[in-house]
Amino acid sequence: xxxxxxxxxxxxxxxxxxxxxxxxxxxxxxxxxxxxxxxxxxxxxxxxxxxxxxxxxxxxxxxxxxxxxxxxxxxxxxxxxxxxxxxxxxxxxxxxxxxxxxxxxxxxxxxxxxxxxxxxxxxxxxxxxxxxxxxxxxxxx
Numbered sequence: 461x462x463x464x465x466x467x468x469x470x471x472x473x474x475x476x477x478x479x480x481x482x483x484x485x486x487x488x489x490x491x492x493x494x495x496x497x498x499x500x501x502x503x504x505x506x507x508x509x510x511x512x513x514x515x516x517x518x519x520x521x522x523x524x525x526x527x528x529x530x531x532x533x534x535x536x537x538x539x540x541x542x543x544x545x546x547x548x549x550x551x552x553x554x555x556x557x558x559x560x561x562x563x564x565x566x567x568x569x570x571x572x573x574x575x576x577x578x579x580x581x582x583x584x585x586x587x588x589x590x591x592x593x594x595x596x597x598x599x600x601x
Contacts, residue, residue, distance in 0.1 A: 491515050491537045498535040498544050510560050513539055514588050518555065536563065536588055545588050561589045 495504050495517035507516045515537050522530040532550040537543065553567040568582045586593050 490542050491517075491539045494537055494542060494544065495535050498537075498547055499533050501533065507557060508539075509557050509588075514545070514561070515539055516555065516557065516563060536586075538588070545591070546586060558585065562587050 492504070492506065495506070495515070496502055499517065499519050501519045501521075504517045504519050507518070508514070509516075517535050517537065519533045520530055521533070530552070532553055532555065534546075534548055534550065534555050535544055536546045538545050548565075550565065550567050552570075553565065555563055555565045558564045563586050564583055565586055566579065566583045568579070584593050584595055
């Protein structure tokens with residue numbers, strides 16, 4: 461009886477070890493490798509869209525220890541196709557998901573052009589499926 465139980469236990473451990481090896485090569489994890497290669501930095505933070513078919517990967521580099529200014533490097537990846545959709549750098553900016561397939565990109569200038577400008581003047585919406593960019597009012601670029 462002990463022999464059968466021991467053989468069962470060893471088989472179960474071997475099956476679990478084999479399953480964890482095959483799981484690590486799952487295509488869903490390939491987006492992380494693609495993000496690291498695209499941004500050429502580590503560590504990268506990952507934010508999937510609500511459908512989990514696109515991922516926004518970001519790396520923030522604080523360039524001054526005295527102020528809270530830095531540069532945000534980002535890449536948007538189509539997970540299923542393992543393809544970079546958009547890549548960029550935002551000095552003092554930010555990017556985040558605003559819907560299933562749209563990200564809001566905020567990229568302020570160092571000095572505003574005039575006093576009537578607001579933060580919304582420096583925000584654009586990028587559709588990851590179509591590749592089109594528009595402002596907050598919907599005008600395409």
